[in-house]
Amino acid sequence: MTRLTICIPTRNRQSYAMDAVRHMLASKRQDFEILIADNSDDAIPLASFVAEQKDSRVRLLPPEEKPLSMQDNWERLPQQARGEWVSIIGDDDYLDPELCEALRVTSLRVSNADAFAWGRSYFVWPDARGEREITRVPTGSHLMHMAKKDLMRKMFFWEDAKDRPACPFGIYHGALKKELLDRIRDAFSNRYFEHANPDYDSICKTVMMADFCIYWERPLSVFGACKASNSAGLRDDAVGRERIKTVREESNGELEAANFPFPLELGITASVAHTVEWFKQRYGIELNGWEEGFIKACAGDCESQNDRARFDAKKAGYAAAIKEWRGIKALKQFNPVYRYRADVPKFMGHAEGNLYLDMAIGNAQTAAEYYRLLDGMLFPVHLLESRLNDA
Incomplete structure (x- = not known):
């Protein structure tokens, strides 16, 4: 078997x-x-x-x-x-x-x-x-x-x-x-x-x-x-744009959902969201109340950056997309904070059920x-x- x-x-x-x-x-x-x-x-x-x-x-x-x-x-x-x-x-x-x-x-x-x-x-x-x-x-x-x-x-x-x-x-x-x-x-x-x-x-x-x-x-x-790998694009913006270009050229279908103004190049949150929204649109699935969770994830994508310039660029890009998508009111929910500290040693050890090594x-x-x-x-x-x- x-x-x-x-x-x-x-x-x-x-x-x-x-x-x-x-x-x-x-x-x-x-x-x-x-x-x-x-x-x-x-x-x-x-x-x-x-x-x-x-x-x-x-x-x-x-x-x-x-x-x-x-x-x-x-x-x-x-x-x-x-x-x-x-x-x-x-x-x-x-x-x-x-x-x-x-x-x-x-x-x-x-x-x-x-x-x-x-x-x-x-x-x-x-x-x-x-x-x-x-x-x-x-x-x-x-x-x-x-x-x-x-x-x-x-x-x-x-x-x-x-x-x-x-x-x-x-x-x-x-x-x-x-x-x-x-x-x-x-x-x-x-x-x-x-x-x-x-x-x-x-x-x-x-x-x-x-x-x-x-x-x-x-x-x-x-x-x-x-x-x-495609995931290498998450670490380098130029590589990310190149990977997206290749996928566009080789894909036989749509990458973006309709009326969802988040460029794929913004990052992993935008990319995944387009897939989810495309799926919902294709099969007529209408949901309310998911927007706040998504906006928090957009902030999370920004906060995962350890380079200030990339953080600022992502923050500006997501902010513009959120404003176009749901307006000023929704933008108030988007509050990413640059958290990376180069002067703080990275933790190694066991904490909260995870081993950091x-x-x-x-x-x-x-x-x-x-x-x-x-x-x-x-x-x-x-x-x-x-x-x-x-x-």
Whole structure:
């Protein structure tokens, strides 16, 4: 039985995908597969790599005649997945195949669970770091049900959002049952992914369609950010504009929602908001009372900046957009404060259920190496069932 299909869409970043696959295949588990959707200009590197592995757990979808948009490359993956559950990660990320054990235990306890998510951990590859990076890793190990009404508030009303919705349930660094994915496809225009921001497209649809969502506090994957990744644009405005230009050129659909005057170039909050608003407009979903939460997230995007010039530029950009969108009254809710203090040492240690540590710990050079270090510090996955039995 194939319990899990780990999907990796990639475009011209073959070496990163190879590193992730190589480490995953070191697992002795036989209940998962890795499915790579290659959208690169040169098909040979990944084809040769997969052939060399001589391992039936890895399969390759080769490039098509012309490069696909991001959502079209993602669209190929669930169609070909053999697993009961499906998860997608980036080529510079890493996912622990021991997720299979967490899914097995969850399914025994909650037979109708169809969406599973876990704690977040992040790794900036050495080639993308400009200075010392202190990262936060959740250390809890509680397994919990999250009610749909609460997830709706987090996703569509921006409740508890810092700079983006605090809702982790979707196919990207989450796992969805294949049956749920097919219901999503049938309900939304016969496609799994429609928007050029497919991870948040997936979260919108998952929150609407999932029956039972389970969250485990313990991280099971690493969000990677290499120099060539789209997330690198969050750190460099010029890179961000370049990435957005590329997405526009390669996308076969709309990026922006109508009558929503927030330039994508403003930052992550504007980008995610366009995806959410596009989804609501496309499917006739009308909601009131979400605006204040979104405006606070805009302020959060500004306050995440550690450069005063970038903070001021973001603040001015969001302020102009908010004024055009909802007027002077709404602008009174937008009060970002520049909080970065270069003279204050960055905290390292344990606080409020999180471990703060130097991302260069152990001299990890890849997302997989970094996860291996974290894995040795966190609650062992194989003990989950016994822990629940004792509860």
